Amino acid sequence: MVRSAQKTTLNRNREENIETSDSTADIVILKPKGYPLSSMLDEYPEIEDPDIFEQYARKQWKGFLARKGEYLFDHRMYPDFAYKILDVEPPESVIGMETTIVVNEDDKVPITPEFATRITFEDVIGQTTARRKCKLIERFLEDADRFGKWAPRNVLFYGPSGTGKTMLAKALANKTEVPLLPIKATQLIGEFVGEGARQIHQLYDRAEEMQPCIIFIDELDAIALDRKFQELRGDVAEIVNALLTEMDGIVERKGVCTIGATNRIDSLDSAVRSRFEEEIEFMLPDEQDRHMIIEQNISTFPLPAKEIDLQRVAKLTAGLSGRDIVEKVLKNALHQAIIDDREEVTQELFENAISKLVKKEDTGTLNRLYI
Structure with missing residues (x-):
């Protein structure tokens, strides 16, 4: 009786959850x-083939409004089994x-595609050469069929941290209106050998x-170090082999x-690096770029920043990446002004923030920036 009443309630909830909307979900995670009520007779629906399950799930939940944090209930093979919507x-x-x-099925963070980003090419200050070379990727994504075997399938972004590599990938996705699958290489290193390789193949399938x-793989060096270092962990070698298989195009994607x-x-590792047909270098910003970064970000401060010698601040931040200028100088100065109950952010606060990042020689000149 309990199961019957419960099933009637859940079916009513399902009917109420079916709504008409102009927006179709791109992805549901x-x-x-489990079941609302536990029982020793309850079976756990193990998914042996994700593709078959996906077709099954689409057919039974077609038309359902998906909201993060709510639940979907199976009403065919495993009636009333609950799946929580993570995203x-x-x-x-x-x-x-x-x-x-x-x-x-596990506690690892799922790889969620970014279908729309607010980052544009204008947000990436400097990096003129990198932006020009990315035109090729842009043309490919806009008309993939045209390129055939000449497609730019594997591209390597390299350069100091905080120079805009991730931003440019997001800008590309925004400009071409294509989904971006971002993942940090460290996410691929699992507890068991073979787990990371499986994630690589699933990533490319998706x-x-x-x-x-x-597909944007950040911190690539975490898994693609020289082979002598890979051997320290068997799962890393498996991940690299899976990645090489996908990049080689044995299964055409x-x-x-x-x-x-x-x-x-x-x-x-030379084997990994050789798979990239194009390498695009990202440079630390020069003085003119630093001036633009500072000017652009100061304009969004919640407090006024008047009578600031932007050229001097740009000179003092030589050796810093764009991200470090924003996070370690501008944000520090702004936060200090708020803590001190000041009505504006002053030149002094900017220079104090910079002084925390440098070591001075006896002459008082800046010697080295610690990033």
């Missing part, structure tokens, strides 16, 4: 949660037959479903562009 993009959208449905698509990013290019 689920986590198995949905766009938020509060309807499940359709084109929706990608991913089940995240990208192919969404193509044209960008039409419309998928892999962008790797590293700030330690010289330590990359």
